[in-house]
Structures are given as C-alpha cells and as structure tokens.
Amino acid sequence: MQVGPLQDDGYHPLVTIFQAVGLSEEVIAHQVPPGAGTSLTVDGLQADVVPADATNLAWRAAEALARHVGIDPDVRLQVVKGVPVAGGMAGGSADAAAALVACDTLWETGLPRAELARLASGLGADVAFGLVGHTAVGTGRGDVLTPAMTRGEFHWVFAVQAEGLSTPEVYRAFDETVGGTEPELGDDTALMQALRAGDAVGLGRALHNDLEAAALALRPELARTLAVAREADALGAIVSGSGPTVAALARSRQHALAIAAAWTAADACDSVWCTTAPAPGARVVAH
Ligand code: C5P
Numbered sequence: 001m002q003v004g005p006l007q008d009d010g011y012h013p014l015v016t017i018f019q020a021v022g023l024s025e026e027v028i029a030h031q032v033p034p035g036a037g038t039s040l041t042v043d044g045l046q047a048d049v050v051p052a053d054a055t056n057l058a059w060r061a062a063e064a065l066a067r068h069v070g071i072d073p074d075v076r077l078q079v080v081k082g083v084p085v086a087g088g089m090a091g092g093s094a095d096a097a098a099a100l101v102a103c104d105t106l107w108e109t110g111l112p113r114a115e116l117a118r119l120a121s122g123l124g125a126d127v128a129f130g131l132v133g134h135t136a137v138g139t140g141r142g143d144v145l146t147p148a149m150t151r152g153e154f155h156w157v158f159a160v161q162a163e164g165l166s167t168p169e170v171y172r173a174f175d176e177t178v179g180g181t182e183p184e185l186g187d188d189t190a191l192m193q194a195l196r197a198g199d200a201v202g203l204g205r206a207l208h209n210d211l212e213a214a215a216l217a218l219r220p221e222l223a224r225t226l227a228v229a230r231e232a233d234a235l236g237a238i239v240s241g242s243g244p245t246v247a248a249l250a251r252s253r254q255h256a257l258a259i260a261a262a263w264t265a266a267d268a269c270d271s272v273w274c275t276t277a278p279a280p281g282a283r284v285v286a287h
Pocket residue numbers: 010011012013014123124125126140141142167168171
C-alpha cells in the first residue's frame with residue numbers, strides 16, 4: 001500500500017492492492033414489521049467490543065440504502081463476527097458491504113452493483129472493496145477499484161493481537177513521522193506481475209505497506225512478530241492495512257501452519273489464522 005500526503009478532506013490518497021481472504025463474517029437481514037426501524041445484534045468473535053447501535057457501519061449501510069431508494073429502514077441485522085475487530089483487516093467494512101447486499105435482497109430494491117458501490121464508497125474507504133472481493137487495485141481513498149488478475153491460490157497466515165489499533169491514529173502517526181509523497185500506480189508492477197503469474201515468491205518480495213512504520217511506532221512489539229515470520233521463512237511479512245494484524249505469505253498450507261506454530265511458540269500474537277486468497281466479496285449465501 002502506498003499512502004500519499006493528507007488531503008483537505010481528512011483522507012490520504014492511496015494506491016493499494018486489496019486481496020480478499022477466506023475469513024468471513026455473516027450478516028443476516030431479518031424481516032420486521034413496517035415501521036419497526038433498524039436494529040442490530042452482534043455475535044461471534046469479539047462481539048462484546050463491537051457497537052450494536054447506529055454507529056455500527058452495517059446499521060449505517062442499511063440506513064443509507066433505505067434513504068437512497070426512499071423506503072423506511074425496517075430490518076433486524078444480525079452480524080456474526082469472524083474477522084478480528086480493529087485489526088486492519090477491514091472486517092467492519094466487510095459487514096457494511098454485506099449489509100448492503102443483504103438489505104438489497106430483503107427489500108427487493110434491485111440496485112445495480114455500480115449504485116451499491118457508490119453507496120459503499122460513501123460509508124467508508126474499504127467498503128467498496130468488500131462488495132467486489134477477490135483482488136483489486138484501489139486508488140482515490142482506496143474506494144476506486146480496478147479488478148486485478150491473479151492465478152492460483154495464495155496461502156496467508158495472520159497474527160492477530162487482542163488489542164486493536166485505531167485507523168485514524170495510525171494515519172496521524174503516519175503524517176507525523178513519514179508524511180508521504182504522491183502515490184504512483186506504476187510502482188506496483190512487480191506485485192501485479194507476481195499476482196498474474198501466481199508467483200508467491202515474487203509476491204512475497206514485493207509486499208510493502210507505507211503505514212507499517214506508523215503502526216510499528218504505535219505498537220513496537222510488532223517488529224518481533226514480523227521478524228518471527230521471516231525467521232520461519234515466510235515469503236513476505238507485512239502489517240495488514242493499518243494494523244496491528246501482521247500478514248505472512250507462505251509457500252503452502254503446510255508452510256502456513258509452520259509460520260503459525262512459530263508465532264505461537266514465540267508468543268508473538270494472541271491468535272493465528274491460516275487461510276487462502278483470493279476469496280469472493282459480499283454475496284447472498286442463503287435466502
Ligand atoms: O473511510 P474509513 O472510515 O474506513 O476511514 C477511517 C479513517 O482512516 C478516516 O477517517 C481517515 O482518518 C483514515 N483514512 C485516511 N485515508 C484513507 C482511508 C482512511 O486518512 N484513504
């Protein structure tokens with residue numbers, strides 16, 4: 001991820017490659033009587049630290065969609081968390097994308113994907129990617145997406161910390177320490193080639209995140225998490241998004257398990273997740 005200097009709108013211009021991985025959450029949109037309004041419950045992983053009110057991005061997504069089509073936002077949303085909270089993995093954004101798709105289906109609003117994408121961008125920088133999934137180049141705030149071609153399957157391992165990092169704080173630390181220069185699309189050629197070729201070694205070598213130094217400044221112990229992955233021969237190790245989750249790229253499922261074991265043995269994180277990518281974006285799995 002390349003991050004540019006802070007803009008007047010409070011956001012940073014990005015050139016970032018998103019890849020959706022096989023960790024997912026479920027958002028269920030239950031029908032309620034007309035006039036009941038929006039309500040939300042949160043279950044699953046770290047559910048107790050997720051707000052179950054109108055500040056939740058999934059709730060805001062339902063309201064934004066209802067407003068857009070001119071109906072009442074009557075729905076009971078049930079979010080079942082499966083992605084670490086405040087981990088730099090865009091789990092909340094994925095919920096918002098899923099809420100858009102779920103409510104669109106429940107209310108039979110039939111919005112074209114492009115219109116859902118516009119609503120998604122208004123909710124947060126990463127929500128649009130939550131809709132499309134797979135692998136995409138993000139520009140603008142990260143919400144202007146171009147699908148990227150990939151071959152085969154990549155094996156990722158994630159080191160998750162119990163205590164998250166605030167995205168705005170990481171960006172603030174970035175402004176104070178790094179500052180950023182205007183990001184350029186062409187700088188990601190090696191990474192894009194590796195994705196296209198299914199070349200995990202090349203991808204591992206090309207991994208880079210401009211926010212990493214800022215995340216490390218706020219959470220210095222992540223340096224050790226990165227080092228342990230590299231000692232375990234990870235093809236690449238990087239802070240995910242704004243952190244504190246660390247992502248390591250492995251050669252195989254077996255190698256992913258070995259990296260996970262190394263992290264656990266070194267007590268370098270609170271939990272580990274092995275998964276593969278790319279994975280689809282928000283979609284209806286049951287009706
Ligand atoms: O859009 P979202 O709510 O996900 O962003 C959270 C915060 O992260 C923003 O308020 C902003 O401080 C920061 N951010 C940024 N530049 C981006 C994306 C996010 O500064 N491109």
